[in-house]
Amino acid sequence: xxxxxxxxxxxFVAIMLAACxxxxxxxxxxxxxxxxxxxxxxxxxxxxxxxxxxxxTFDPSVGFDAVSWNALNNLMEGLTRLGEDDLPHEATAExxxxxxxxxxxxxxxxxxxKWSNGDPVTAGDFVYGWTRMLDPNTASPAAFLGYFxxxxxxxxxxxGTAEDVAIKAVDEKxxxxxxxxxxxxxxxxxxxxxxxxxxEKVATENDKWFADAESFVGNxxxxxxxxxxxxxxxxxxxxxxxxxxxxxxDKVEWAMVNDSNTEYQMYESNELDVSAVxxxxxxxxxTSDEVTNEDQAGTYFYRFNTTMEPFTNExxxxxxxxxxxxxxxxxxxxxNGEKPAHGFVSYGFTGPSGGDFREEVGDLVMTxxxxxxxxxxxxxxxxGWSTLPEVTLTYSTSDTHQKIAEALQAQFxxxxxxxxxxxxxxxxxxxxxxxxxxxxxxxxxxxxDYADPVNAIESFITGSxxxxxxxxxxxFDKLIADAKQETDAEARWxxxxxxxxxxxxxxxxxxxxxxxQVSLEKPSVSGIVRHPVGYLELKWADKNE
Numbered sequence: 001x002x003x004x005x006x007x008x009x010x011x012f013v014a015i016m017l018a019a020c021x022x023x024x025x026x027x028x029x030x031x032x033x034x035x036x037x038x039x040x041x042x043x044x045x046x047x048x049x050x051x052x053x054x055x056x057t058f059d060p061s062v063g064f065d066a067v068s069w070n071a072l073n074n075l076m077e078g079l080t081r082l083g084e085d086d087l088p089h090e091a092t093a094e095x096x097x098x099x100x101x102x103x104x105x106x107x108x109x110x111x112x113x114k115w116s117n118g119d120p121v122t123a124g125d126f127v128y129g130w131t132r133m134l135d136p137n138t139a140s141p142a143a144f145l146g147y148f149x150x151x152x153x154x155x156x157x158x159x160g161t162a163e164d165v166a167i168k169a170v171d172e173k174x175x176x177x178x179x180x181x182x183x184x185x186x187x188x189x190x191x192x193x194x195x196x197x198x199x200e201k202v203a204t205e206n207d208k209w210f211a212d213a214e215s216f217v218g219n220x221x222x223x224x225x226x227x228x229x230x231x232x233x234x235x236x237x238x239x240x241x242x243x244x245x246x247x248x249x250d251k252v253e254w255a256m257v258n259d260s261n262t263e264y265q266m267y268e269s270n271e272l273d274v275s276a277v278x279x280x281x282x283x284x285x286x287t288s289d290e291v292t293n294e295d296q297a298g299t300y301f302y303r304f305n306t307t308m309e310p311f312t313n314e315x316x317x318x319x320x321x322x323x324x325x326x327x328x329x330x331x332x333x334x335x336n337g338e339k340p341a342h343g344f345v346s347y348g349f350t351g352p353s354g355g356d357f358r359e360e361v362g363d364l365v366m367t368x369x370x371x372x373x374x375x376x377x378x379x380x381x382x383x384g385w386s387t388l389p390e391v392t393l394t395y396s397t398s399d400t401h402q403k404i405a406e407a408l409q410a411q412f413x414x415x416x417x418x419x420x421x422x423x424x425x426x427x428x429x430x431x432x433x434x435x436x437x438x439x440x441x442x443x444x445x446x447x448x449d450y451a452d453p454v455n456a457i458e459s460f461i462t463g464s465x466x467x468x469x470x471x472x473x474x475x476f477d478k479l480i481a482d483a484k485q486e487t488d489a490e491a492r493w494x495x496x497x498x499x500x501x502x503x504x505x506x507x508x509x510x511x512x513x514x515x516x517q518v519s520l521e522k523p524s525v526s527g528i529v530r531h532p533v534g535y536l537e538l539k540w541a542d543k544n545e
Contacts, residue, residue, distance in 0.1 A: 044250040045543045047525065048273045050263050051254045053397075053427050054230045058210040060196040061133040064141040065431065066447060069193040071254060073535035074235065075218035076196040079107050079126070079175070080187050082534045088187040092121055092197070092219065092242070093175075102182030107175045114240040115199050116216075116223040122200075123169035129198035131162050141435075141465040142194035144458065145449060148186065148484070150178045181485050189450040191534065221247045221539045230256060248527070248542040258427075259399050267520055273543065274528070275520045279403065282335035290523065293337060296515040297346050297533045298447035299456070300338075302393075302408070306508050307470035308440050309389040314506055315379030316388075320441070321365050321510035322372035323415035324408065329512055333407045334400065336518045341511035342366055344446075344500060345453045348532065352489035357453045361497050364504035365511070369415035376416050394423040394439040396430035401443055404512060434468050444468070447515065448533040453496050454483055460503055471508035 055068040060076060063069055081091035090096060093107040113121040130149075133140045134156045147153040149167060154160030166178035179186065189195070202209050202217045209215045213227040221243070222235035235252040238244065255271075257263050260278045267275030277285050285291060304311040304320070311317050326340035339347065342363035349357040380388060393408060395401040405422050412418045420441075425433065434442050446466075448455050458480045459466035462473075479499040486492035503509070517530045524544055529537035 045248060046251040046253060047249050047538065047541060047543055048253050048271065049255070050257050050266070050272055050275070051233065053256050053258045055233075056428070056431065058216060058224070060129065060193045060198065060210075061138050061140045061142070064194065066445075067427070070536040071233065071235075072193050072196075073220070074222050074252070074538045075216070075220045075224055076193065077220040077241075078190055078192070078195045078197070079109075080191050081539075082188075082191050082529075082531050082537065084529055084537075084540055086529075086531050086534070088191050091191075096187070103179050105177045105179070105186065106170070107177075109173045109175060110242050111173065112242045113219065114242070115202075115219050116238050116240055117199075117202070118240055119199060119201065119217075120172075121197060121219050122172050123175035124172070125197035125200055126175045127167055127169050128200040128203065129196060130167055131165060132198060132203075133194050134165060135162065139465075140194065142192065142449075144464060144466070145189055145192060145194055148179050148181070148183045148189070150180050182487065185450045185452050188533075192449050193535070222249075222252060225251070232256065243539075247539060249538065252538055258397055261399065264520070267522075273522045273525050277336055277518050277520060279333060279335045279400065282337075285520065286337065286518075288520065290520045292517070292519055292521055294517040294530050295348060295532045296447065296517045296530070297348055297451070298445065298515040299341050299344055299346055299511050300404075300443075300445050300513050300515065301341070301344070301509050301511040303434070303439075303442055303444050303469045303509050304507070305437050305440050305442075305470055307437055310379070310383070310385070310391065311440060313379040313383055315375045315382065317507040319372045319374075319376035319379060319416060320412065321507050322368045322375070323412055324365075324510055324512070325367045325411055326512055327367070328411075329404060329407050333403050334513065336516065338513040338516055341514050344503060344509065344511055345456050346448075346514040349451070349453050351493045353493075357493075357497070361500055364501065365507070372415050373417075376418075388418060390421065391418060392421040392423050392440050394425055394430070394434075394442040396427040396443065397424055398427075405443065435465065437468070437470055444509075445515075451533045453500075454480065457496060457499050457503065458484075460508065469508040471506065473502060473506060476502045 051067055051071060053067050055063060055071055056065050057063040057068055058072055060072060063072055077091050079091060079093040080088040083089045092109055092113045094110040095108040097106040109121060109123060115121060132138055134143050134146050134152050136156055136158050143156045149165060151160055151164035151166050155162055155165050168176050170176050199217045206215055209217060213224045216224045221238060221241050223238040225236040226234045233254040237247050237250055260276045263272065263275050264278050266272045304317045306312060330338045330340050342365055343358055343361055345357050347356060347358045351357060393405055395405045409420050409422060412420050446456055446459060460471060461477050461480050476499055479495045483492050483495040486495060527540040527542045529540060
């Protein structure tokens with residue numbers, strides 16, 4: 001891969017996830033008597049974490065969100081896996097061969113790669129999993145990630161067949177992929193859970209194999225021992241994992257608590273080993289020796305529904321966007337050291353000339369109450385509205401989301417004189433209804449799937465399952481399509497910069513802040529890896545008294 005891309009962030013997301021319904025010994029290791037000899041032996045190493053809420057699904061083709069894939073990433077594994085250095089390394093694939101033209105990748109799967117039920121992992125399992133992810137009937141929100149594969153986009157959009165997708169099992173342990181163009185980020189992209197294999201034998205016998213612990217089969221460092229839906233998950237070390245010797249933890253117990261204050265209280269009472277930092281305690285806790293603060297490539301933002309009044313009008317959208325004061329929100333509401341966002345692509349992506357994408361594009365939306373008021377009046381006049389249609393701001397259940405929503409409500413009132421209603425929706429319902437364009441104005445977040453600005457910007461192409469705004473722009477779509485085929489790095493970079501500028505000129509979204517990963521972590525815990533672009537890693541985690 002090119003040097004500039006290798007130096008990029010490779011991974012993503014999610015602070016402190018995981019945790020179980022805790023017990024009195026949580027957060028610390030204990031010892032117990034050996035019943036045979038009376039000597040003290042080390043107790044099980046159990047890590048207590050909080051997942052925040054119930055995973056959307058453990059179907060790797062569909063669970064395209066942090067509450068699913070941070071856990072799923074530790075239950076399963078693709079051909080490559082992000083290492084402790086945040087770069088992709090051979091995982092289920094022992095060797096990777098690339099053709100001279102950079103279009104054909106041949107993966108040799110490890111002989112000792114097994115599923116948690118003891119079945120061998122085969123090339124056919126990858127063909128099955130990838131094909132299912134691209135199948136339009138699956139409706140995978142991650143399918144667009146596979147469009148660099150020859151025939152994948154046509155199949156996913158209903159214009160081609162599964163047989164046209166250029167992936168095949170050469171033999172039981174050899175998997176071949178052909179791309180439409182050389183793609184430097186390819187080995188990074190396929191670390192995403194959407195590219196995990198699926199045990200074809202298990203899945204064909206039970207199409208809901210991923211729904212419960214009793215039927216779940218994975219190939220990662222841990223196996224799903226139990227799953228009390230909406231309450232608790234327990235992972236155990238997977239003895240069939242090809243690299244089981246590296247895994248130090250015996251168990252991981254995950255709670256599902258969506259309130260940061262409750263989470264922190266559980267951490268303080270040793271029921272959790274990791275916790276978020278509640279906003280109201282941030283100033284007090286940020287200097288603690290137990291705090292870790294790491295970069296994360298992603299953006300917290302809001303989507304306008306451009307098909308629903310009043311946000312059918314571009315000037316009205318811009319007025320609301322310019323009424324937002326991002327600096328006040330990160331300083332007085334979230335208080336976790338985030339950077340205010342004035343564009344969509346976060347910092348940390350280095351271009352061919354060595355410059356940072358965010359810095360080169362600059363600020364695309366800034367707070368300007370006077371201009372916002374003027375644009376609102378102009379937009380209302382264009383539409384013939386004497387009174388602005390009622391606006392409802394919708395967010396998914398979380399105390400942090402609620403606080404940001406309340407701050408926006410106050411800012412819209414102060415800058416625009418507009419009263420907005422707030423609507424709280426459970427996360428399990430929120431995602432599907434947002435996709436169906438049922439909300440006027442709704443919160444959202446984007447965490448990079450791989451280390452390239454295009455991964456963020458392409459979310460808003462026409463028809464993308466990630467768009468969720470109703471917005472469409474032909475020039476924008478063409479810039480993204482051309483950039484994905486462009487082999488000249490400088491020209492490609494310029495196309496992406498132009499595309500982001502168009503996105504903000506028409507304002508189907510407005511940003512709040514770029515993500516970071518701030519968490520409290522017990523001194524006994526080590527080795528948890530939080531990739532800037534990627535997922536929570538427990539493969540190297542340890543816990544010692």
